[in-house]
Amino acid sequence: DVKVTQSSRYLVKRTGEKVFLECVQDMDHENMFWYRQDPGLGLRLIYFSYDVKMKEKGDIPEGYSVSREKKERFSLILESASTNQTSMYLCASSLAAGTKYTEAFFGQGTRLTVV
């Protein structure tokens, strides 16, 4: 069974902390994504990666960075957490970018609260 695993279901962090959200997939997918989910706004793309050490900005990259040192792992980093980054974060993976017909597989989400 395919799997995308996020390291935490719930996190509470303080303003100004550096926060790491980890995501691991076991499907040998080339593409990995980080989305942010907020009520009424749907899912908004933060960053994505097509390959190891490669990354591209999505629609809302400000205040975030990412790291992909290994194919199966994609980390989202909040450099200095702020209260407006309180949200649900979803990681996803899919096959290579040339295949627009394939779906993405999602992790269970990390609900981050910044106090």
Added chain:
Amino acid sequence: GDSVTQMEGPVTLSEEAFLTINCTYTATGYPSLFWYVQYPGEGLQLLLKATKADDKGSNKGFEATYRKETTSFHLEKGSVQVSDSAVYFCALKGNQGGKLIFGQGTELSVKP
């Protein structure tokens, strides 16, 4: 750029009612279209998809038809159950490097 618009929720139905959730899109070329479902406390799961015009995706009693002439991909189910209560997301994948672009989501609540 590409975009997806869904009908606003929440939608509240009685068990066995007919469901329609509207979804329209704007895209260049011929995108693939998807419906994802998110049950309470969980991540997103693929519900169904269609990859070309006039294709019908179906799964678990849900259906959606890719209508290029109206740029729509409406989700339907003939008889909903309490267990269908969830948030439903319409999405497209075009030629923008494999990214999924999502609508805002529609929350469905089914009452016994």
